Amino acid sequence: MAVKMRDYSLTGPENKLAQEKGLATADWYISPIPRQRLKELMKRKDGPAIRDTIIMFAWLIGTGMLAYYAWGTWWAIPAFAIYGISYASMADSRWHECGHGTAFKTPWMNDVLYQIASFMDLRPPTPWRWSHARHHTDTYIVGRDPEIAMTRPPVWRIIFGEIIHIYGGTRDLKSVITHCFGRLTAAEKDYVPVSEFRKAVWISRIWALILLGFITWSILIGSILPLMFVGLPTFYGPILLLLVGLAQHLGLREDVLDHRLNTRTIYINPFFRFLYWNMNYHIEHHMFPMVPYHALPALHEELKFDYPAPSPSLWAALKEVIAALMKQKNDPSYVVDRPLPATANPYYYGA
Amino acid sequence: MQELLQWVEACEADAIDEEDVIRFDHGDRTFAIYRTAKGSYYATDGYCTHEKFHLSEGLVMGTIIECPKHNGRFDYTTGAAKRTPVCVDLRTYPVKLEHNKVFIQI
Numbered sequence A: 001m002a003v004k005m006r007d008y009s010l011t012g013p014e015n016k017l018a019q020e021k022g023l024a025t026a027d028w029y030i031s032p033i034p035r036q037r038l039k040e041l042m043k044r045k046d047g048p049a050i051r052d053t054i055i056m057f058a059w060l061i062g063t064g065m066l067a068y069y070a071w072g073t074w075w076a077i078p079a080f081a082i083y084g085i086s087y088a089s090m091a092d093s094r095w096h097e098c099g100h101g102t103a104f105k106t107p108w109m110n111d112v113l114y115q116i117a118s119f120m121d122l123r124p125p126t127p128w129r130w131s132h133a134r135h136h137t138d139t140y141i142v143g144r145d146p147e148i149a150m151t152r153p154p155v156w157r158i159i160f161g162e163i164i165h166i167y168g169g170t171r172d173l174k175s176v177i178t179h180c181f182g183r184l185t186a187a188e189k190d191y192v193p194v195s196e197f198r199k200a201v202w203i204s205r206i207w208a209l210i211l212l213g214f215i216t217w218s219i220l221i222g223s224i225l226p227l228m229f230v231g232l233p234t235f236y237g238p239i240l241l242l243l244v245g246l247a248q249h250l251g252l253r254e255d256v257l258d259h260r261l262n263t264r265t266i267y268i269n270p271f272f273r274f275l276y277w278n279m280n281y282h283i284e285h286h287m288f289p290m291v292p293y294h295a296l297p298a299l300h301e302e303l304k305f306d307y308p309a310p311s312p313s314l315w316a317a318l319k320e321v322i323a324a325l326m327k328q329k330n331d332p333s334y335v336v337d338r339p340l341p342a343t344a345n346p347y348y349y350g351a
Numbered sequence B: 001m002q003e004l005l006q007w008v009e010a011c012e013a014d015a016i017d018e019e020d021v022i023r024f025d026h027g028d029r030t031f032a033i034y035r036t037a038k039g040s041y042y043a044t045d046g047y048c049t050h051e052k053f054h055l056s057e058g059l060v061m062g063t064i065i066e067c068p069k070h071n072g073r074f075d076y077t078t079g080a081a082k083r084t085p086v087c088v089d090l091r092t093y094p095v096k097l098e099h100n101k102v103f104i105q106i
C-alpha cells in the first residue's frame, strides 16, 4: 500500500489546519537563562565578522586563482571542488547570519554582505528573507514552514538531486525569472508582504542582467570558465551545505513547539564551523536568534543542562538522519526523540 | 470620540537597567518600557507589529529595540520601523517620572 504524504505546500489545506490547531505563530518553549547573561551574549560586534569576511574573500581569491591556473588540466577538478564548496557554503552561512542582522553591529555591513551572499548562492534575497522569518515563526510546522528540507515519507530523488542543487536551484532561478516579469510566485505571496514585491522584482532584474553578462562572456570566449566562478558554484559546490542542511532538522519531529524536539545541535570541526559560521549550534540559534554566530559556542555552554546531548559529529548526525528517513519511507510517523538530561525541563509538545 | 487617557504607574524607575526594556501588563494590554543609557524613559506597545511577540525579550541598542523573534527593529523613541521584517510602526506612549516611579499615559 502506498504511504500517504501530507501536503507540505503553503497553499494547501495544512496551512489552515495548523492555524486551527494553534501551531501557527505560536509561543514556543524557551530555556531559562538569566537576562543579564543573555544580554551579554546578544551583544553585537563588527570585529569578528570583518575578520571572517576578509578571510572569506582572501580564501576565495586564493582558491579561485589555483582553479584558474589549473583549468584545462585534471587538477582543475579538485581545485574547483575546493573553490565551489567554499563559495557555496560560505555564501549560505553569510546569507543566513546577515539576514538575521546579527553578523555585524553596523547595519549596512549586514545588508551589503546579505546582498552579495544571496547573489553568490542565487537565492533571491527578498523572498528568502521572508521565508526564513516564517521558518523561525513556524519551524517544521507542516503547511506553514517553507524551509522544510524533506517531506515524510522522503523523496530520495530530490535529496540526491540536491547534490547538484537541481531542484532548489531551478526553483530559485524560476523565481528570479518570474520576478523579472513583475510578479512573485504563489508560495512567495503567502509570506512576502505586498510592500516588498517591488524590491524583489528589481533585484531579480539586476541579477538577470549580471547573469546574462556572464553567459554572454562565456559564449564569446567559447568557454564556461567565467560561469565556473560566478553562477555555477551553487550547482557544483553545494554538497557541504546540503549535508549540514539535512542534519539541522530531519528525522526529528514536525508540528511541535519546542526546538529541542525538531532541531539538532552538532559538534563539527573548526574549519567547517568557520565555513558554516557556527550554525551547528542550531537549537541555540532557533531558540535565541538574537545571539550572533560568534557567541553561539558560549550560549551552548549556558544551555547544555536543558538540551539533549549534541550529535558528536556531522557523520553521526547524518547516520541518524539517513536511518530515520529510511524508516519514514514506510512509516512517516517515525521520529527520533533524543533523551533529555536529568537537569532539563520536560519537552513541550504544544497544542 | 476622544479616547480617555490616564496616567498609570508602570514600575519603579530603577526596575529597568540602563539601556534595557521591561514588560508591563495593564488590563488586557501589554507594553514595553525602556530606559536609555542616559536615563530617559520611553514606552511602546508590548507586541512587535510583525507578529505577536513581546519586545521586552529583545535587545536595546541605543534608541533601537530589536525584536527577539526575527530581529526586526524599531526606534522606540518614535516607534518608527527600522528593519524588516518589521514594516509597520510601533505605537508609543507618553512617559513621566514622579517620585522615582515611571508612569505611562494610556
Ligand code: FES
Binding pocket: B048, B049, B050, B051, B052, B053, B067, B068, B069, B070, B071, B072, B073, B084, B085, B086
Ligand atoms: S515578530 Fe518581531 S520581527 Fe517578527
